[in-house]
Amino acid sequence: xxxxxxIEHLLAGNRRxxxxxxxxxxxxxxxxxxxxRTIVVACSDARxxxxxxx
Numbered sequence: 001x002x003x004x005x006x007i008e009h010l011l012a013g014n015r016r017x018x019x020x021x022x023x024x025x026x027x028x029x030x031x032x033x034x035x036x037r038t039i040v041v042a043c044s045d046a047r048x049x050x051x052x053x054x
Contacts, residue, residue: 001037010038 001009020026042050 006038010040 040050042048
């Protein structure tokens with residue numbers, strides 16, 4: 001997967017998660033964990049918000 005495709009995939013997944021009200025899906029995620037293709041590591045002091053990376 002190219003970089004642009006990875007970013008679009010990440011954004012689409014976040015969009016789906018935000019728009020979902022599927023309690024069963026959230027429970028399965030909590031019980032069985034997540035298996036992301038990409039992660040974003042951000043600084044906890046919040047001087048640079050993760051969105052600025054994109």
